[in-house]
Amino acid sequence: MNDCCVKGFKWDGQPQGHIETTSSGVSTYVVGSNPEAAILVIHDLFGWTFPNTRLLADAYAEGANATVYVPDFFGGEVLPSDILRKDPSEWGPLDLPGFTSRNSKEVREPEIFAFARDLRAKYQHVGAIGFCYGGWAVFRLGAKTSGRLVDCISTAHPSWLTKEEIENVDVPVQILAPEIDPVFTPELKDLCNRVIPSLGLDYDYQHFPALEHSFAVRGNKENEAELKGLVRAKNAAIYWFNQYLH
Template sequence: MSECCVKGFKWDGTPKGHETSLSGNATYVTGSNKDVAILVIHDLFGWTFPNIRLLADAYAEEVNATVYVPDFFGGEVLSSEILRKNPSEWGPLDLAAFSARNSKEVRESEIISFANSLRSLHKRIGAVGFCYGGWAVFRLGAKKHENLVDCISTAHPSWLTKEEIQDVGVPVQIIAPEIDPVFTPELKEFSNRVIPSLGLPYDYQYFPGLEHAFAVRGNEDNQAERQGLERAKNAMVHWCKQWLHD
């Protein structure tokens, strides 16, 4: 993980959903569509971060879906107060240790188990991942997990590999800022070269001048970032509506 993965802004607003438990995971749930579900996989700030819940509320209303934001960090939450500080003021924050506790090897099985639980409850399922959640939605959409999800979307994914990109087997959308030290120009080029060759519906949205994390932690008071995060939200809504509704 890079410092960019824990920088950004907390948005104003009050989430509308409720907390419950599903598949052994504490989960934020919003919306009430019995047929259509969206699984949102959080960034490093976890399932309680207000921004991720506000986005979930928007998806529930605008896609007409039941949206789930599970805790995939085993109850650990990074404080949003980090966003108010410079890296030199982060104190004991150890990103390497946090990443090890929440590695792919540690968390993939429970993410797949959660998606399986949703498949038993809903007819159509989309998976949306931000930063940390980016690699996870590609794993859910892999050909070896056929029928686990019906489409995926990710904004500025982290930990994503070329192997995961070329293994995807469902309609895929990528929200890509210009400035991103983790979803690098090399990975952008690879995605745009390889995914179209897989015979899958593919939507690549490029955001010039914007940085990693803008779609979930952009500055609402900065016009360019606000326009970017709104465009990203609208693009994800349109993508999910297209593939989750007949």
């Protein structure tokens, strides 16, 4: 992870969903009521309670006519949102390496897959979108070996994404990619743009010039360019899910 993964802005607005707890004890924000189509949102480092993520879930539920789920995949732990816009020297006792270690791929993948399996058993159509941390996870959910847990995936400025995960994807892929991103590097972008089309998959790669990592979920609405970008990213994801969930 990089400092860019924990910078940004908190948006105004009141999420409209409710909280459910699964039989396995996973707390989940849920919005929407479509009995046939669901969207799984895999959060960034600020976790399932982050208001921006929930507001985006509300927009997906309405715009894509789906029931949207934002589960807690950090076991009740979240990064404090008051570190947003702070210099790393002001983070105090924040242990980012320890946090990411406790929430590594190996630790969290089983529960992410279990949640997706539950959605697949309940809904005819399932999509997934991952922000930053969630990016690697949606690629794994859409892999050849996943058992077709999702019908399509979308990701904005993914983190921890590997060459193998890119090569193994097997469902339609959307990538919302800012120009400036030290995590989703130019090399990874180029790899995606070479490999995914060769797999015979529907592919939507959207470039956001001059914008930075985290813009789609933590962009500054007071900045005209960032506002335009985050709205475009939201609308692009809604269009993508409408294509594959209905």
